[in-house]
Amino acid sequence: MTNTSLKLSWLIGGLLCSGVANASKTNKQWLTESEFISPIEVAQTSHKQLAVSEAHGIALLDEQGNALSTINSKSEHLDFRWLPNSKSVGVLSTLNKNTGNIELIKVDFKHNRIEKTYALLADKTAFDAICLSSSSDHIELFTVDVNGIVSQMALNTENETDWQLNEVRHFAVGLNMKSCAVNDLTGSLYIAEENIGVWQYSTNPELEIIRELFQLAEGLEVEYLDTTASGDVSVVSPSTNQLWLLDQNNHAFKPFELPKNIAPKTVQLHRSDKNLIAYVFDDETSKNIKINLGKYKLPFKKKNEQPIANLIPFAQTTPVASHGDAADDPEIWVNKVNPSNSLVYGTDKKSGLNVYDLKGNLVKTLLVGRVNNVDIRYGVKFNGEVVNIAAASNRTNKSISLFKIDQKSGLPTFLTDIKTDLADPYGLCLGQYDNELAVWINDTDGRFQKYEITFNKQKITGKKTLEWTVPSQPEGCVSDDANQRLFYGEESTGVWLKDLKGKQPDKLITGLNEQVEADIEGMSLYRLNGKQYLVVSSQGNNRYAVYDVDDNNEFLGVFEVGANWGSMIDGASETDGLAVTSSYLGEALPNGLLVVQDGHNVMPKSTQNFKLVDGSLLRDWILNRVAK
Template identity: 35%
Template sequence: MNSALFVPKQCLLAMLISLATVPALAASPTLKLQPWPHTQEVSINALGFVPGQSTTERLASAREGLLLLDAQGRELSRLEGAFEGLDSRALGAKALVASLDSTRQQALLVSLDPEKRQWGKPLYLPARDFPVNGLCLYRDEASNLFVFLVGEEGKGEQWLVGNGEHLNERAQRVRGLPLPPDAQTCQVQDSANQLFVNEEKVGWWAYPASSEADAVRVPVAMRTPFGDIQQAAGDMAALPGGLLGLDPQAGQLHLYQQDSKGWAAKASLALPGLNEPESLAIRSTQTGLELLLRDDDNGRLYQGQINWQPASVSLPPVLPTVAAIGQSEPVARQGDAADDPAIWVHPTTPALSRVLGTNKKEGLLAYDLQGKLLQELPVGRLNNVDVRTNFKLGTQTVDLAVASNRDHNSLSLFRIDRVSGELREAGEIPTPLNEIYGICLFQPVEGELYAFANGKDGRYLQYRLSAPDGVVKGELVRQFSVDSQPEGCVADDQRQRLFLGEEDVGVWAVDARADRPATLNSVIKVGPQLHADVEGIALYQGAGNDYLVISSQGNDSYLVLDGEPPYAVRGAFRVGLNGTAGIDGASETDGLEVTSANLGGPWSVGMLVVQDGRKRMPEQTQNFKFVPWSEVAKALRLP
């Protein structure tokens, strides 16, 4: 039962008494409804307002075309065709209109210039392999434009169709979305990034609209006996902080307010004279809400006003978005497979540098800077990986990659050829950990190398690595613990410091030297800025500026802090989609890595690599996203 919809009698009486003493807009909502004259020669099935507060024009879809109407219902312009459904968004000085072409059985988007009363060239989505019942538009925080399709048998899809004031030349499918089996319609409230979908026999649902979000849903309102919907959850309209929904069989319009606990019913308004109300459209005015309705029983149209507006809702801060300009090929295993990257910098030819990545269902992967897979080393379930240069392997000098191997609770070692970049297995070091997890390397001086390995029980083991006879060995030199599950770690070789993450607690700093006490000093705790789980940690060391980069997995963001006390927070950002390059954003990130090395071209001031836990556009197995550090610095205004 939705407890937010249940109000005890004594509380209801107190609410009614209090409402009687406040201004009209806050009193019990009332509806004034009257017939709306319209063009009689067309069969209108959906209504809408032209985006913009100062406009008086209306939009309509009909079996005879898409229509631009004046406030009196007179036709001003028409796009010929047969259309069903309607949604719109501002597109600069124009309007973007979405509808379903009944003849072609395809969704389309078309621009409209209301002042010139001219329709643009339609952009058609590819024909789908399922019947499309409804559609709705969405503009995200980065001004990307999307259209959601609601289909039969629970099929839903999200498509990228434009950005800012421009439509793309072609639409790109971003993801599939499981929806209720009898869903017919949808609406999106852009500022809250919420997608609303009806399930006629159950209720109205709210989903995250972000293209990187998980497909979870929460109820807005349910049918009796679990909520206040008497018969059916029909068409709806969304606005900041609120939702209006039609129960066409009961002839009621329901008003809902969102708050920190969920959704609460505010009023149920009767719709006298309407036998089957559908096609609800609303917009805010200074005195409340203006709405349009259609009676599906006889095709008559109505307009009205409601003296109510939902209260404002506190929303998370809008974070800047940067786009990846490259990505790796997807890993060769399904599910949660890709985990942690590392960056190996070629000593003489930066363009030949490598991005290493772990596949925790298979082994170690090596990519070039364009994301092409160059090597697969199937050595077991590797979780984290780190790299250091100039390691003495007998009489040879090699670069070394070390990964945590969950199959053997060991450290897997790989030598990297300093000319070709080729990786080869270089041995294995067993550990007493029951469930090895993270790994990072520490190189305080040339010729000396340490590995930190942690387990799920919170233990950290520090090993001194050496190979005087050509076989890598590990000597355990120190142990310490954190109280709960640890995650990623990174060592600051210059300042001999280790940064480590504790998933639900925060980030700590500890002296990395083996002969020093392992005293934990708090860098940042989980809270408003850092959202659990704390995952990957990396260190950017530039010319005079060091930054910690942390995967704040709980809100799909990345937090940047100064790399020295007092570890001031420089800001947070998200990795969003790059429509031009056809690269989706990154979310549910586990590991990450960053370098300040000049790798050439867009990587002239460094590269950030993040694991993408939800690969989309198209939907594939997980991979790694490549982001120019210059874009991060620009977004956060770093010095």
């Protein structure tokens, strides 16, 4: 996938901003002859209107329909969104009929001015449908071309005179698509397919591409879609004098009768108080008709749910070499001498072990086999010196792969493989108790084992000293060395605690709930103000759960790792492994680092990788939750 950059140069003044030909159009002509009319509520007592016409161009109108600013660009399609954190400036998307290019129009309601941008060129294709979506921090443009390919692009408007349009992803939807619209409240993209109906997709690029069909009457020429900020969705067809509104509860479009002898070609929806208004362009008379649909109830009730916090990554690693489900588990090597030169270890479970710097750049790869999980311990006596050791579960030779870490560079050197009797080594973590170095490793069949590692000069041995079984598949684990306790996950069940000091039976300290879904995957401990907090990957809903393990394992809540739209770094989803440290890693990361595996790497689409999150964000999130 390529990265498309669109530099926008505002053309101020001149014919483009207030075209001479269009300035003479009367308000009646703009309101009655434009294929698209969209009222915009600028303030509680002030309304303005946008108009797009194949004959006259584009206009910003006052409430009575008088032209305040026009562009002489014969166009079709109209969608509008406010710029992030603004209620005076927005963007209008439209399609130039003469050039076939998509044009983004800056609409400045404060100064009553619309300004044309350079076009998104129809390079070796033509566009059938365009629409916008928005959130609190960015705007996205969706296009559907004649080959049935959807392109999803993010619009960066931080620089007012130099906007950037960057491709997020593209996917196939099929031919004969007529229009599209986005419901921002549900994150749903709707695409109208001629003679079939309306398809629904998720706008979330992290999710798998799954579609749902809302079928309309067989053979109906489905023409145009529109939505409101309240979540209303409508579709029209010139084949019949009806307008369909989406019933969100029943997942079906319901017809609304329009005046007789109308052939609705386009529709623009608007809510005025409790009334739902439709601006319909009649293909028979070539006139735009305002139709009051009455007091139509809001499609959604406001929920008092607390929004899920988003921790935004500042960097991401180089994607792994292997395709498919490959990147799995990270660990952080802390450079005690020069913390800013600390490193991130990450497994490619189809080929080997990777090492990255704190900017995500790949610095070393060891092709040692299908290593799944990795962990690190410090201050291990080996061959007359004190070293750092990394261990990884190796599914190629059913072993524990051990590595010596160079104290200055942090780079690993392969030492040896400790054979296990596991059929499919899976999860792994290290523990260090007084002079004992232990490897905890499990199998997909539910077996969990402990191996004690001994270093005798240059000879390295491993002895299995413990084994137990959980009812279903385990993976992630983390050892709290100081308190001699082991936390381990059973993917379909929750998190278990093993007391390593006494003979207490293992205890299920937390299960699944409305916020935490299977699979339970990676886990790591974050130390803050003398306490420890367990961070766990809730793979089933792309979230991360945090538990106060020093206060009766209290569940503090969940957060997500969302997209960094300014840097075009996508969020993390379907996370397998994670690692976290609160250690000082230099001025840029004074409160450590959170690293999570991304199972669906987009922006641009590539093989899997790891996302890097400033530990200060996690620290602040925990402090905020504890304070409550």
